Amino acid sequence: xxxxxxxxxxxxxxxxxxxxxxxxxxxxxxxxxxxxxxxxxxxxxxxxxxxxxxxxxxxxxxxxxxxxxxxxxxxxxxxxxxxxxxxxxxxxxxxxxxxxxxxxxxxxxxxxxxxxxxxxxxxxxxxxxxxxxxxxxxxxxxxxxxxxxxxxxxxxxxxxxxxxxxxxxxxxxxxxxxxxxxxxxxxxxxxxxxxxxxxxxxxxxxxxxxxxxxxxxxxxxxxxxxxxxxxxxxxxxxxxxxxxxxxxxxxxxxxxxxxxxxxxxxxxxxxxxxxxxxxxxxxxxxxxxxxxxxxxxxxxxxxxxxxxxxxxxxxxxxxxxxxxxxxxxxxxxxxxxxxxxxxxxxxxxxxxxxxxxxxxxxxxxxxxxxx
Numbered sequence: 163x164x165x166x167x168x169x170x171x172x173x174x175x176x177x178x179x180x181x182x183x184x185x186x187x188x189x190x191x192x193x194x195x196x197x198x199x200x201x202x203x204x205x206x207x208x209x210x211x212x213x214x215x216x217x218x219x220x221x222x223x224x225x226x227x228x229x230x231x232x233x234x235x236x237x238x239x240x241x242x243x244x245x246x247x248x249x250x251x252x253x254x255x256x257x258x259x260x261x262x263x264x265x266x267x268x269x270x271x272x273x274x275x276x277x278x279x280x281x282x283x284x285x286x287x288x289x290x291x292x293x294x295x296x297x298x299x300x301x302x303x304x305x306x307x308x309x310x311x312x313x314x315x316x317x318x319x320x321x322x323x324x325x326x327x328x329x330x331x332x333x334x335x336x337x338x339x340x341x342x343x344x345x346x347x348x349x350x351x352x353x354x355x356x357x358x359x360x361x362x363x364x365x366x367x368x369x370x371x372x373x374x375x376x377x378x379x380x381x382x383x384x385x386x387x388x389x390x391x392x393x394x395x396x397x398x399x400x401x402x403x404x405x406x407x408x409x410x411x412x413x414x415x416x417x418x419x420x421x422x423x424x425x426x427x428x429x430x431x432x433x434x435x436x437x438x439x440x441x442x443x444x445x446x447x448x449x450x451x452x453x454x455x456x457x458x459x460x461x462x463x464x465x466x467x468x469x470x471x472x473x474x475x476x477x478x479x480x481x482x483x484x485x486x487x488x489x490x491x492x493x494x495x496x497x498x499x500x501x502x503x504x505x506x507x508x509x510x511x512x513x514x515x516x517x518x519x520x521x522x523x524x525x526x527x528x529x530x531x532x533x
Contacts, residue, residue, distance in 0.1 A: 297365065304362045311355055319348040357486050360418075361469070364493045371498055373523055376413045378440060378447065379406045385420040386438070392428045399435035409447055410522040415498045422487040423451040423515045431455035434512070442521060446501070450516040458507035466505060467492040499523065 322345040324330070326338065333341065363369035382404050393400055427436045434454030441448050458466070462473050472485040495503045501519030 302362070302366060304358055312352065315348055315352050315355070319345060319352065322348065354486070357490050361486065361490055361493060364497050369498060371412050371523075372414060373410060373412055375408055375410050377406065378409050379404050381413060381417050382420065382438065382440060382449075385417055385424055388421055389424045389428055392425070393436065396428065396432065398428065398431055398433070401435060401437045404438065404440040405442060407442060407447075407521070409519075411519060412498050412523070415494045416517075416519070419491045419494050419499070419503075419517060420449070420451075422491045423517075426487060426515075427451050427453035427455065427513075431512075445521050446518050447521055448516060448518055450514050452512060452514040454512040457509040457511050458505070458513055459509050463505060463507065467503070495519065 322341050325333065326341050326345060360369065382402065386400060386402065390400075424436070424438070431453040432455070436454075437450075437452045439448070439450045439452070458473065465471050465473065467488050468485075469489040470485045471489075492503050495501050495517055499517075499519045500523050501517060504516045504518070505513060506516075507513035
């Protein structure tokens, strides 16, 4: 914005030039000056003020008649500056009026779009609530149905075990083989149902945590012992590098996650070894399971933790499962153990799955706050 003093100087120079014969140029200059006064948001009274100041400076002569002639001649300059101001002012106001109308139209359109967006948001909220309700009902249905299936399954497993142990008489080889298939299939189905129940409870927010202090090494040793027979049958070496520390977490769910990772490593490794590292990094426990198996293609890694996904490989047909193990492991790690699960893999070389969980998982009180 220009200041009043600089306007006075410029106006005085133009007026002086007018008196010295440069009328046309002087009139153009003061007309432009009038426009600048409009854009500087100054009123027309400023033109009168600077005109008076310029006249006072240029008519400082003793002859009053000569001075009055100068004043009369200067009126043409004043009128030109006022005309420049007026013309630009009204042009500016017309332009401002047009822009104001455009802004009002844009604001009305924006308000309309905002209302439409609010309506869509409300619809999405309602749809989301309905989906959450349906998802909850689905989880409850699956959990209820799974519980109903466990009773007859336990009977099948129990009776087949009695028959295999010869409690009601000796069996021939073919009978034993068929009963063994029934027994193993029953156990696999029972484990699958247990996984489905756990997933349903997690998704419904009903899975309770059992947080306690325990030895990390003891849990790892238990998991390793459980999968030992599978590793021995395939001739796989198992190397452990574990810190003997006490942690506070959900022991059962950590064991369940470790079993899933070790079982997968055993399933998809034909030869070589499996290595389990466990160490503390600041306030976190880092547990990694590395195998020398078939590895995973880079494009398949994002699919690993989705439910009911089994990646195609040379070992897929030879291994059991329906693709819930890693999904459940991820849910347990994040929602129960308060950690994360990561994977790195080189196709044809092997994979590493890593759990990162707190050394001390904070226990929520009855109000749901951590303590």
